Amino acid sequence: MHAAMRKAYELEREGLEFYIGSAIKSRNALIKKALFSLAQDEIRHMMKIDEISLSLDTSGKWPGEETGLKGSDIEIAIKEFFVKTGREVLNESKDNADLIKTAMEFERKSFELYDDLGTKAQSNSEKIFYEELKKQEEMHFDALENIYYYLTKTGDWLSRDESNVWNWMNS
Secondary structure (H helix, E strand, O other), rough: OOHHHHHHHHHHHHHHHHHHHHHOOOHHHHHHHHHHHHHHHHHHHHHHHHHHHHHHHHOOOOOOOOOOOOOOOOHHHHHHHHHOOOOHOOOOOOHHHHHHHHHHHHHHHHHHHHHHHHOOOOOOHHHHHHHHHHHHHHHHHHHHHHHHHHHHHHHHHOOEEEOHHOOOHOO
């Protein structure tokens, strides 16, 4: 596996381990849902990295520009869960909000790694792949930030860029 792909794979693996372990520890249903959803995306990322690495190892070049990397829309998944789960359940055991802060740090590190790898990319296909990963990590970060602000009820939520705020959480 090429060095850049190895770094990406390892970071995704670390995230996966953290998300699963933290979801199991958490007593809050919203935190569990978010972390298990992120774990699923980390697995998808690892599988795509593995697939591209195999192509690189066998042919020496990146597959075509279509990466086929499709992440879940975490906002839709969380909204569906949020709507069908009672507020009293969502508001139980909010003391695990620190897990969300740590998850946000993982997503920030992933975003930075993919930004760096995209800048250093040697082909358009490689650049597109890292840009797509970077976009997904940014969506993950936004999701976690919204969940954190919902759980902690901090006023910071309202001061954020409106395009990133999930207003439906307050209705």
